[in-house]
């Protein structure tokens with residue numbers, strides 16, 4: 001078992017990159033992943049000392065404790081696990097970030113922003129593939145943007161999850177929608193995962209570029225100008241949002257609504273967009289406004305962080321065709337997977 005898990009860690013060392021054109025940070029992430037592997041080996045009984053040197057960063061002060069969701073996963077419940085004590089002590093939570101699969105406008109190379117376009121056939125396949133990669137990672141609550149491409153991605157990914165819980169969209173738009181979508185069985189609630197949509201996780205509003213072809217726009221305004229609109233931190237596209245403006249609402253939402261869930265031990269998946277996730281990753285990894293320029297996210301590749309002792313620790317990003325062998329599991333994640341193996345094999 002220890003050896004198998006060690007090789008999963010090594011697998012991650014060899015296959016962690018989802019960040020294109022990101023050499024500088026690649027080195028930093030290599031360090032992090034190396035430390036992850038050391039930590040991992042150490043937690044499996046081998047005597048390799050854990051170093052403090054890492055790219056891990058402290059997260060900001062958690063400002064509030066949100067109410068707990070009613071969903072308690074029996075797989076994680078101490079009473080159902082011989083590793084219950086470990087769960088209590090480890091006090092960690094998984095955070096999965098996923099950019100939606102390819103949309104019909106990604107396929108056509110059009111600026112999309114807040115236009116609500118569904119996934120392409122390729123995007124559907126990517127979402128299902130992403131689901132396979134995270135099928136053994138615990139998920140207690142899902143946050144998505146209000147846009148269908150992020151919601152489709154989350155739902156399609158969850159069809160692959162081995163735990164088999166049902167993702168249910170929470171309709172909090174009005175008192176009536178809340179009341180009309182109530183569930184009256186505690187058992188059924190326990191077999192459900194709340195999916196919380198919010199506009200704050202939407203793609204950056206692309207202003208007057210929405211619907212324009214990216215190549216034609218570059219031909220017209222120049223490659224440099226378009227690159228600045230697309231990747232700079234503080235230059236907004238005409239009448240649209242800069243990454244900085246997008247970060248103001250996406251990171252605030254993350255801090256107010258998502259961090260408290262992680263702090264209370266909930267495992268969270270966020271399904272969102274290239275730029276809303278870039279701004280969140282900038283916050284998690286403490287990137288500078290210069291560094292974030294070269295951060296590119298691929299469609300449909302899940303990224304895993306562990307939230308532990310107030311810090312976000314990147315655990316690698318799988319690029320292999322299946323979930324097995326791509327993540328360096330923490331001890332807690334390995335136990336969860338083992339429990340699923342025991343339950344479903």
Ligand SMILES: O=C(O)[C@@H](CO)OP(=O)(O)O
Pocket residue numbers: 106110111112113114203206230274275
């Ligand atoms: O068009 C968009 O909404 C985004 C994401 O697809 O494009 P960009 O890569 O320019 O941020």
